[in-house]
Amino acid sequence: MAVPRRAGLAVVPTRPPLHRPNAPTKAERDKRHDARRSAEQPWRHWYWSARWRRIAKKQLTEHPLCATCDKEGRIVPATVCDHIIPHRGDADLFWNGERQSLCATCHSRDKQAEERGGRARQAVGADGWPV
Template sequence: MSRPPRLCSCGRVVPHGTRCACQIASTRARNARHDAKRPTATQRGYGGEWRAARADHLARHPCCTLCSAPATVVDHIIPHRGDKALFWDRSNWQSLCTPCHNRHKQRVERATS
């Protein structure tokens, strides 16, 4: 059974389960404003020294802590939030695959923010 279309706040009729073009444009604009204010990766501490330490950690711990797939991300177990001591504490690092990092870990961090 198909669900009926809905009326967007802009007045357009939108099929169920899809987003209106105005909503997509609004989200893109909001994300662009956020990204414009955000410091670069290097400014946040993810420069050359981090890339070398990350590569070393992934070589020593090549599997995702959550699902055992090949790891591609070094994640801070406790978010460092700019604390350099916590940032560089290797006991606070875990190897994750990209799907686990993007799905599970980000959901946990959003819930505790």
């Protein structure tokens, strides 16, 4: 069978998109995922309370720079109020525990990896050696 050509280039057939009429939409999958996480971790709703928002706002006002970036000599504004010791659902530790200000990058990358049992990223200086 001859391959059709257009302006000297071969036209490669592509696979048609999959049609799954009963598959849930992304919004439905996200909603189900959020419901499952809320059921497994009932303390997650504390983050949306007015009390927590006041605490986080105060923390970020008093310490506006990312603590991790500051240790590495970079000046980056903090956007996340983070628990230094993971509370894991302990109400007293959640409300009264020590907190730090972090940028979203440090919180998502380093802190989350640390809490999941991994190691935090080692800071590296301009010369390529750990600091």
